[in-house]
Amino acid sequence: MRILQLHCDSIEYTPTKKEIREAEEITPQTQNLKDVLVAFVAVEKGDDSAVARDAASQVLESLKKIGCTRLLLYPYAHLSSDLARPSVALQLLSEMKEAFPGMEVHSSPFGWTKSYKLQVKGHPLAEGFKVITGSEKKADSAALEGESKIRSYWKILSPDGSLVNIGDFDFAKHKKLETLAKYESAKQRNADVPPPHVALMKKLAIADYEPASDSGNMRFFPNGRLIKSLIETYVTERVREYGGYEVETPIMYDSEHPSMVSYFNRFPARQYSIDSEGKKLFLRFAACFGQFLMASRFQMSYKNLPYRLYELTRYSFRREQSGELVGLRRLRAFTMPDCHAFCKDMKQAVTELDARFELSRSVLHELGIRDSDYDMAIRFTEDFYNENRDSIKALVSKHGRPVLVEMWKEKFFYFVLKWEFNFVDSFGKASALSTDQIDVENAERYGIKFVDEHNQTRYPIILHNSPSGAVERVIYTLLEKAADDSKHGLKPQLPLWLAPTQVRIIPLKEEFYGFCDALAGRISACRIRADIDDRNESIGKRIREAEKEWIRYIMVVGSKEAGSDTLSIRDRNSGDVRDVSFDDFAREVSEQTKDKPFAALNLPRDLSKRPQLMV
RNA sequence: GCCUUGGUAGCUCAGCCUGGUAGAGCGAACGCCUCGUAAGCGUUAGGUCGCGGGUUCAGAUCCCGUCCGAGGCUCCA
Structure with missing residues (x-):
């Protein structure tokens, strides 16, 4: 037209x-x-x-x-x-x-x-x-968005259940929440510089832009892949533990398939499209399609519910505007844990929502993101609020601090409730991590059905949860936090279980290489990532470089240590050197990384064998 | 899409205003040093100054155009 x-x-x-x-x-x-x-x-x-x-x-x-x-x-x-x-x-x-x-x-x-x-x-x-x-849904979404703004209001809900308008709330003790609340209207930004994590992701050899791809499609170096893989494994383990069943679904779909057409009108992301043999395919922007199409083939009884499907999408694609792409914060291709729960009624959905809220909080905590690092936003329709006040209040009191509320007069999207945890970085940019939604539309749209106690066919309520948010965004958050620590005089660090190298061994002279080699073997056998700086450089320089890589433990091996069971360990946390027995050291590390996945060193063990990464 | 800003050695950048032999640090190769907790020393290699045009005796430098990147805005159910 x-x-x-x-x-x-x-x-x-x-x-x-x-x-x-x-x-x-x-x-x-x-x-x-x-x-x-x-x-x-x-x-x-x-x-x-x-x-x-x-x-x-x-x-x-x-x-x-x-x-x-x-x-x-x-x-x-x-x-x-x-x-x-x-x-x-x-x-x-x-x-x-x-x-x-x-x-x-x-x-x-x-x-x-x-x-x-x-x-x-x-x-x-x-x-x-x-x-x-x-195919141009952008304008449509803008219109929907415009409409939703007109008919929604912003409030603050406190753990005690009091709900006040944004203008009447005292933000004195909740600065980040204020930033989040004003995010839409706060136009001014502090600096004309890229956020700190962009330099860090390159310096630590985690990830980089790939000029030969499209913007927002990153490449991950061995260190980055290791970190990402550990996070992916951990989140997947936790979702499996909670009761999600892992599946795998295609990354591209036919935009003319009947189930897609109506979804497009209400799900206005910008997609990548691919023409293939006359089909107009698009790359998924979430795991929803795949899981819904799969679930629509299940014959389900109310006795099977709640039933949970999980997929770690590598990748989901959203063609965000080029000006909006930043480092690992906002990408066009990202890795998203996505868990859907099919519930028989709203009561079950609310119970399930609660379990996933706990799961999300716990997962973020274990990833090294404290609850004080994020603020919560929750959006719901007025009707839903009136019918479920106590449950909503319970979520907020678990969070323990006031949360930002967007209340709609009527339902605009496919959900009646959505909450999210937002990390607000030092520039005042808010990014959603965990999120969950109560979806009351898509079961019908996709023909997902179950039979209830009275032999009636019904549509389940679907929850959409990502317990951690995009994995890249988790890394972004950890790096921004580290940069912030560094700004406040603390030593920046990654959680030990995610550190690409956990122990760096430095032989004082060539004659100790043999001992170091054996030592590295013993440490690795304890599922600890150890490498050896065997380069012919001064001891000072090698320590300096280990510090620059944020390596937690440095062991210098000279005539004192060689042949002894006592290790001389420099601990980044204190900056001091202490003598510890091998067993005590192994115990100290495993204590800190217990219940976390392990992967072996993803680089040559000897630094002399590593190419320099110039980024 | 708009605004701002950048593109010079493998990397980070200086030089550009005021035109006159292409610079530094890091990294790499080679050699010396063999070291006790955040940078030991020397030598060598390495550049169509993003691309195209213009002005000039002469352009990395001035002018015009163009491509690519980054940040901000819009946007981000």
């Missing part, structure tokens, strides 16, 4: 002659309108109701922007050389006419030759041209 918009002082038109058989039946007479937005509309092949809705909401936006309340829809075939059939055009135009609440809407007759005279206003927004196509 193509629309030419002109904000006019006046327009006058006279239908003169029917042009086609399907023309509207009217009595031709001259019409005159003043201060009106004239929308010349050409309906094209392939346009459908969704396009019409999209177009209408875009025009509505323009009307609001220029402060005009009168609209003339003017069918105008000459804007396109690929027109829809007249019957379709007529149908869509009449649908559009109904889509302007509170506006005075006129339409000129379809299928007539008309003479017209118009006077266009002279301001910059007076003229505009839009092309709306079925």
Whole structure:
């Protein structure tokens, strides 16, 4: 569909002659309108109701922007050389006419030759041209978003259950929450520099931009892959423990498959598309499709519920705007643990929601993200709040601090409740980590059913949880936290179980290499990652470099240590050197990494064998 | 998409304002040193100054255009 918009002082038109058989039946007479937005509309092949809705909401936006309340829809075939059939055009135009609440809407007759005279206003927004196509959902989402803002209100809910408007809340003790709350309106940013984690992810040889790919598609070096893999393994283990069953589903889908078409209209992410043998495929932006399509093939009884499916998507794709991509914080390809629970009724859903809330809190904690590092936001419809006050209050009191609330008068998206934990970085940027949603629409959309106690077929309620949020974003959070520590005079560090090297062994002279080699073997046998700096460099330099890599334990081996069971250990936490027996040391490390996955060193053990990574 | 900013050796950057032989540190190769808890020393190799055009006797430097990156804005159900 193509629309030419002109904000006019006046327009006058006279239908003169029917042009086609399907023309509207009217009595031709001259019409005159003043201060009106004239929308010349050409309906094209392939346009459908969704396009019409999209177009209408875009025009509505323009009307609001220029402060005009009168609209003339003017069918105008000459804007396109690929027109829809007249019957379709007529149908869509009449649908559009109904889509302007509170506006005075006129339409000129379809299928007539008309003479017209118009006077266009002279301001910059007076003229505009839009092309709306079925695959372009961005504008649609903008419209939905715009609508939701108008009909939602922001509040703060405290652990004691009190709910106050944002303006009435005292943020003195909750600065980060204030930042989160004002995030939408806070336009100013501190610095014109990239966030600290971008330099860190390169320096620590974790990840880097890959210029040969699309922006927001990162490459992970051996260190980064190790860290990422450990986090992935850990989150997966925890979800399995909670009761999620791990599955694997395709990363691309046919956008013309019936179950996708309606979902697209309500799920307006920007997707990557791929044309293959006439199919228009798109890359998934979440695991939802795969799991829903799978679950729709299950024959489920209420006795099977709640039933939980889990997938760690590597990757999910969202084609975010290029200007929005930053380091590991916001990507176009990311790794997302995604766990859906199918529940028989709202009571069960709320119970399940609670279990997943605990899971998410615990997972973040074990990943090294404390509850004081994030703030909680929760969004729900007014009805849901009124029916579930106690459950909502219980979540907030578990969090223990006031939370940001967005309350909708009515349901706009497919969920009635959504909560998320947001990490607010030192620049005041908020990023969601864990999240869960109560979805009351998609079961029906995807034909996911179960049979209840009374042999009735029903649609389950679906919860969408990511206990950690995107894995890349977890790494971003850990790096930003470390950078923040460093700014406050503390030594930056990763949690020990995620450190690419846990112990660095430094032989004082070449003659101790043999002992170091054996020592590294013994340490590795205790599932501890140890490497050896066997380069011909000064002892000072090698220690300095180990410190720069944030390595927690450094062992220098000289004549004192060689052949002895006592190790001389420099602990990054204290900066001091102490003597410890091998067994005590092994115990100290395993104590700190217990219940966490382990992976062996992912680099050559000897530093002399490692290529330098210049990034 | 808009605004800002950058592109010079493998990496980080200086030089550009005020035109005149292409610079430093790190890293790499080779050699010396064989070292006790945050940078030991020397030598060598390495550059179409993003690309295209213009002005000039002469352009990394001035002008125009263009490509690519980054940050901000919009955006982020």
